[in-house]
Amino acid sequence: MAGSNLHAVAKEAGVSVSTASRVLNKAPGTVAISAATIARVRAAANSLGYVPHAAARMLRTGRSRCIGVLGAHPSFFAARGHFTGEIMAGLMRAGVELGYHTTLLTGWEHFVAGGDIHADLGSADGLLVLNRDLYQNPAHMDTIRRCRIPVVYALEHPDGDPDVVYARPDDEQGGRLAVEALRHAGHERIGFGRNREWQGIFGRRQRGWETAMRAAGVELRDDWVFNETPDPQCVAELGLTAIIGANQSIGRTAHQVLADAGVPVELVVFGHLDERGAPLQDDPAVAHDLAGCIARAVHQLVGLIEGKTIDRQILAPMAFHPSTTALAGPTR
């Protein structure tokens, strides 16, 4: 790199290495140093383009200012969709804010193959887990625990453990929001479409729907929930006039299938926002700020690393975004 080290800076400033280190590292006021010394060391560091050697610092302090991100299998990242971009945006934003690096733990594949992730985690001060396969496997969890570094979960997280730290969208509240929007437009009989993926997230969205529907005094039946694609005849018989899609694709498909079968329904989906906060889908949607959520998780993690008190369980509220055309009322 730049090549100059503390020794050179100290020499240039005419002070000892210790003093140079103190000037450059200690928060002003924390330690007594003369103003003249401070000025000379700063000037020397500047003129030499001094950049602290990260490895040396880490060896000494035991901190790398680097967090590991345990994502999913590459094929997940390679899946269609907006997902990865939001995650990246959140990671970078928080990294810049906090002065931390972000390492993709490329060892993940080794890890799930029964390999040893210790080497990969070795230089991370903390671990951000974005992966639900992981914590559902006790052996994997044990491996992570042995690393003895703070762990924060985003997106999905182990349930029922009060010590777990996470930040995620409030999917249940999102489900209630979707019901509210449709009820406001006059709908009373509202179905819920999901699939068997993402049990945690889709499950919470469904629970929100259930809660809001029950609160509105609607008698729910199991067949108001469909998997993947609804049966138009069944929807017609149940008299559903609207559906909520646990994601955009499920909602879109269901909407289309029903329309084609002459059973039109109104649709609200769970969707995404773009980087300017505008909804990414044309359908009316309940959406979360995923990038913001990831960024908050990183803040939690750095808080843990640095021993600060933090909110250990963050639920980020979702918001309803109407489409360009207002929600229509029941047509049947």
Place this chain on the structure above:
Amino acid sequence: MAGSNLHAVAKEAGVSVSTASRVLNKAPGTVAISAATIARVRAAANSLGYVPHAAARMLRTGRSRCIGVLGAHPSFFAARGHFTGEIMAGLMRAGVELGYHTTLLTGWEHFVAGGDIHADLGSADGLLVLNRDLYQNPAHMDTIRRCRIPVVYALEHPDGDPDVVYARPDDEQGGRLAVEALRHAGHERIGFGRNREWQGIFGRRQRGWETAMRAAGVELRDDWVFNETPDPQCVAELGLTAIIGANQSIGRTAHQVLADAGVPVELVVFGHLDERGAPLQDDPAVAHDLAGCIARAVHQLVGLIEGKTIDRQILAPMAFHPSTTALAGPTR
């Protein structure tokens, strides 16, 4: 981490730290060590769960086994599309193969804001540039050069510099491929649709189209290329029977606009493959293996870092993927 160090391993094995280090690091046969010693050190390291301290090793060797990835602004990652996922997949694949970590240089935003990226690059052995804003700015290039670490470009790269190292899809060959496919179906008058984004990539695709068309003896005119959306009347007058879209969105839109105006054309787009190598779009497409390309770029970079001889300019061939329905011939 695990807490045990070389010292502990050496003690357990009854050898010196030097010997333990040699056993654990030198390639077998490189250095003379007795078989018994090797066995004892290996056993000790295993039983203690020894993991080398990355920072200490780096401080000593000056190598971090970590490469920096200078991507784009988060808003780019957050854009719709398949892009980021393929990049991630390529990075992870190569990282695992080569035993290198991958650091997202979160300092990019600081960098373009005129900040100093040295601190971020400090611990990277090499730099992968995925960003075209960067090398078009002399000041940024200068900053990178001062880091004195090897640099490899993927996706886009500076033109005309014979020393530059890159791996990217062969877009020009892809353009020729698209023409071939359409000519094979009987088309002779083939237009090209692009926009003003991605000058480098779209320009090369266009150049491939030009080359193949000229080679086929077709007299090209400037108005066979349209920006964003074609003028149906113009297309009809020119007698174009097919178009090539520089990406899927441009191609799709143009195809639709022309069909709506009663000027149907056959369409081939530039597209993507999913992680199993299947095309991601319904239209007939010329597609590249972007993840593979990124992985090859990482291999180049690690080759440079480790002083091996490498292919300095890699052009990965693209392939034509017909859709489920074969290409139709000219209809007008």
Place this chain on the structure above:
DNA sequence: CTGAAAGCGCTTACAG
């Protein structure tokens, strides 16, 4: 074939 020693660059008690 093996070990003792130096040193990578930094931070931090400790001693003035």
Place this chain on the structure above:
DNA sequence: CTGAAAGCGCTTACAG
């Protein structure tokens, strides 16, 4: 207010 010294864990000439 400042400096000399120890030591983080490792690798590698150097000397046996």
